[in-house]
Structure formats: C-alpha cells, structure tokens
Amino acid sequence: MSRFKVNEDIRPLSEFRAGVASFVKQLHETQRPMVLTQHGRGVAVLMDVQAFEQLQERLEILEEIHRAEEQLASGEGVAHDEARSRVLKGLAQ
Secondary structure, eight states, X not given: OOOOOHHHHEEEHHHHXXXXXXXXXXXXXXXXXXXXXXXXXXEEEEOOHHHHHHHHHHHHHHXXXXXXXXXXXXXXXXXXXXXXXXHHHHHHO
C-alpha cells in the first residue's frame, strides 16, 4: 500500500456518490486508501481489495509476534535448541 496523500485521498462523500467508478479506478491505480468525509469529518475509509488483504496479512503476523513476545515474557518460551530438536524430530516421522 502506498503512502496516503492528504491533498488527493480525502474526499467528500457527495463526490464519491457522484463518481463511484472514478474513485474505484483511483484506488486501483494508486493502491492508496481514501478517506471519505461528511460535514468535514471522516466517516469511511476505502481501499483496494489487494491492499486490504495485504494489510490483513501484516496485521496477523504482528499479532503472532505480539503473542510470542507475551509468551516469552511469561516464561512459556522454548529454548532454541529444544525447538530445533522438536522440529527435526517431527520432520523425521
């Protein structure tokens, strides 16, 4: 996903209603999310499906890392040599 550009990617909801196809084209071409506003306040974020899927994948990885860090902090971790031994044993079976 490309970096958000304030002057191009914040648009009124009324413009979106009037030109949905051009908004979808812009999302696809720029790979940037777009913020829709109503009465000057953000009400929705639009993004390309591929960019959304990539964002979800990244979030899942970050959640797994966070969960692993919590486990290590609470003493639930397994030493590297032990983990390696378990993996190799599982592969041999």
